[in-house]
Amino acid sequence: MTQTLSSPDHASSLVDPDERRGGTGTLRFVLTRIGGALASVVLVIVLGFFLFRMLPGDPVSFMIRDRPTSPQQLAELREQLGVDKPMLSQFFNYLGGLLHGDFGTSYLERRPVLDMIGERLWPTVLLVGSATVLAVAIGLWLGIRAAWKHDSFFDRAQTGIALTLWSVPQFWLGLILLVVTNGVFPSRGMHSPDAAPGFLPQTLDVLHHLILPCLTLLAVFYAQYMLIMRSSLLGEMNADYLTTARAKGLRDDLVRRRHAVPNALLPTVTLVFMQFGMVVSGAVTVEAVFSWPGLGQLVYTSLHGPDLPVLQGVFVVLAGSVVLMNLLAELLYRVLDPRVRTT
Amino acid sequence: MTTTENAAESPRAIAWRRRRASIAKTWHEFASQKPGLIGLICLGVTVLAALLMPVLSDESGLDVTKATGGPLNPPSAQYWLGTDIDGRSVLLMTLWGTRVSLLVGFSATLLSVLIGTLIGITAAHFGGWVSAILLRFTDFFLVLPSLVLAIALSAVMRQGIGTIIVAIGVTAWPSTARLVRAQTLTIESRPYIERAKALGGGHLHIVGKHVLPGVMPLVLANTTLVVGNSIIADATLSFLGVGDPNAVSWGAMLETALNNGAVSKGAWWNLLPPGIAIVLVVLFFTLVGRGLETVLNPRLKGQRS
Numbered sequence: 200m201t202q203t204l205s206s207p208d209h210a211s212s213l214v215d216p217d218e219r220r221g222g223t224g225t226l227r228f229v230l231t232r233i234g235g236a237l238a239s240v241v242l243v244i245v246l247g248f249f250l251f252r253m254l255p256g257d258p259v260s261f262m263i264r265d266r267p268t269s270p271q272q273l274a275e276l277r278e279q280l281g282v283d284k285p286m287l288s289q290f291f292n293y294l295g296g297l298l299h300g301d302f303g304t305s306y307l308e309r310r311p312v313l314d315m316i317g318e319r320l321w322p323t324v325l326l327v328g329s330a331t332v333l334a335v336a337i338g339l340w341l342g343i344r345a346a347w348k349h350d351s352f353f354d355r356a357q358t359g360i361a362l363t364l365w366s367v368p369q370f371w372l373g374l375i376l377l378v379v380t381n382g383v384f385p386s387r388g389m390h391s392p393d394a395a396p397g398f399l400p401q402t403l404d405v406l407h408h409l410i411l412p413c414l415t416l417l418a419v420f421y422a423q424y425m426l427i428m429r430s431s432l433l434g435e436m437n438a439d440y441l442t443t444a445r446a447k448g449l450r451d452d453l454v455r456r457r458h459a460v461p462n463a464l465l466p467t468v469t470l471v472f473m474q475f476g477m478v479v480s481g482a483v484t485v486e487a488v489f490s491w492p493g494l495g496q497l498v499y500t501s502l503h504g505p506d507l508p509v510l511q512g513v514f515v516v517l518a519g520s521v522v523l524m525n526l527l528a529e530l531l532y533r534v535l536d537p538r539v540r541t542t
Numbered sequence: 543m544t545t546t547e548n549a550a551e552s553p554r555a556i557a558w559r560r561r562r563a564s565i566a567k568t569w570h571e572f573a574s575q576k577p578g579l580i581g582l583i584c585l586g587v588t589v590l591a592a593l594l595m596p597v598l599s600d601e602s603g604l605d606v607t608k609a610t611g612g613p614l615n616p617p618s619a620q621y622w623l624g625t626d627i628d629g630r631s632v633l634l635m636t637l638w639g640t641r642v643s644l645l646v647g648f649s650a651t652l653l654s655v656l657i658g659t660l661i662g663i664t665a666a667h668f669g670g671w672v673s674a675i676l677l678r679f680t681d682f683f684l685v686l687p688s689l690v691l692a693i694a695l696s697a698v699m700r701q702g703i704g705t706i707i708v709a710i711g712v713t714a715w716p717s718t719a720r721l722v723r724a725q726t727l728t729i730e731s732r733p734y735i736e737r738a739k740a741l742g743g744g745h746l747h748i749v750g751k752h753v754l755p756g757v758m759p760l761v762l763a764n765t766t767l768v769v770g771n772s773i774i775a776d777a778t779l780s781f782l783g784v785g786d787p788n789a790v791s792w793g794a795m796l797e798t799a800l801n802n803g804a805v806s807k808g809a810w811w812n813l814l815p816p817g818i819a820i821v822l823v824v825l826f827f828t829l830v831g832r833g834l835e836t837v838l839n840p841r842l843k844g845q846r847s
Contacts, residue, residue: 513690517687521687
């Protein structure tokens with residue numbers, strides 16, 4: 200029964216005297232967070248390794264299923280891939296390889312996985328980046344308007360549209376956009392073979408290809424940011440400092456811009472980073488629909504093998520980047536919100 | 543109720559009477575909100591229709607070899623929503639697809655809510671290092687791109703509906719776990735828990751008799767919202783081609799439409815029905831879930847925004 204009195208929750212709330220003074224507290228905070236993120240990355244790698252070893256049968260018999268192979272060749276292939284060794288030693292080999300930037304070799308293309316990921320990385324960054332920037336901008340703007348005119352027609356209509364878009368599967372929205380635009384925009388890939396050489400025509404060509412996938416991602420994600428911004432601003436609406444600002448005689452949009460929005464922005468900014476995992480998941484399906492040559496399409500094409508080393512590599516890269524984004528969010532929150540710093 | 547009646551009742555009967563009264567009160571509050579009620583009615587009709595499909599229609603129309611229509615015929619008097627590439631009725635396939643979607647949606651949700659509730663209650667009830675490890679674990683899964691993990695899982699397991707259910711179930715639990723943990727902490731800080739402990743109640747008694755009934759309402763509201771997500775995840779996974787290749791599901795219908803030329807030929811009647819079906823079912827679940835949440839979540843009570 201004394202458990203309630205001496206629970207560790209209470210112990211940890213007794214603040215270290217150093218932490219009160221700032222300096223070392225911040226350093227400690229940053230170091231614990233980085234440590235936590237590193238632990239998560241290690242967990243991602245461990246999970247990635249053992250997840251893809253759950254497969255019944257070994258990858259070698261899968262690779263040679265169509266070709267006649269002598270037992271000797273089989274043994275050689277096993278040795279080459281390292282699957283003849285015990286699981287734990289395989290794991291340490293894999294870990295050592297990762298540290299040297301070796302993600303293994305693709306079963307289907309017989310190329311280093313890292314090269315394949317490297318080729319596919321930038322298209323995904325372009326797609327996800329442009330969609331996120333637009334979604335954040337549009338979502339925040341609409342969310343602020345909706346909350347400020349709370350319960351107005353604009354608010355109701357916007358919330359309704361956002362909630363509906365939120366329940367739409369992304370790949371379906373992509374398919375509908377393809378049918379509706381009916382050939383105005385290219386339906387596949389990132390480059391057309393007949394585009395003129397030179398920087399400007401090439402850029403325009405990529406943009407032309409980018410519009411539909413970007414729009415698809417945007418339509419679903421802006422809703423999330425809008426709803427978060429709206430509820431966050433609604434929480435500030437009755438705050439005393441806003442009454443004070445109004446009493447000072449400030450114009451309505453000044454009260455909104457200078458006083459209400461900065462405070463409401465805090466939780467939203469970090470959520471943008473936190474949602475990154477979902478954006479990545481969305482990118483996978485959208486890239487599959489539009490054959491956008493990014494990591495998502497690599498996942499899609501590798502699924503039909505299944506090309507396990509590639510899937511494993513992409514999994515580690517995507518999950519790792521999500522962990523890093525969350526670390527950024529936590530650090531950013533500390534910088535942005537002075538209240539967190541002092542307590 | 544008079545006092546004499548109370549005296550005659552056993553403690554168990556009193557507890558049940560209180561529970562019944564609170565369920566009735568919750569139902570009244572829920573029924574007074576129009577969106578939630580409409581969602582519930584529509585959902586009831588959908589579930590009933592899905593269950594009665596074998597009685598209402600002929601399953602042989604789903605067989606590719608017995609298809610009677612031409613490929614990609616537009617809607618006509620015989621095929622109200624046209625035909626797919628194999629000449630099957632899109633209307634029939636969409637209606638039958640409800641069964642797979644609801645089956646996967648409910649089973650995957652059940653699995654994820656079970657895992658989430660178990661981990662959430664354990665983390666909150668035992669505290670200490672158990673809690674620290676479980677929380678770390680939950681946060682890890684919370685940030686992981688769940689679709690990518692689900693794809694990985696379904697790639698290494700046998701293709702089929704069971705695989706999809708497991709893949710969604712084991713990736714969707716973290717938000718439930720967090721919610722349950724928070725609610726358990728609130729409940730365990732109340733005096734009656736301390737009283738139960740002082741009377742010698744063990745872990746099982748406290749969790750089973752006091753924590754679980756207190757957590758259940760929130761879990762119920764959360765479950766309804768999770769079903770919607772699971773249905774979308776199911777459609778996405780089937781669309782990516784990791785589902786059961788023989789099952790008629792909305793995701794698989796859309797995959798066929800993309801890969802067999804329905805999209806490039808502008809055959810909208812192959813795209814709209816399954817997609818709208820997904821949106822509607824998810825919308826029904828969302829309406830019911832939000833309705834339940836406003837009634838059951840003490841934080842939202844009184845502030846309807």
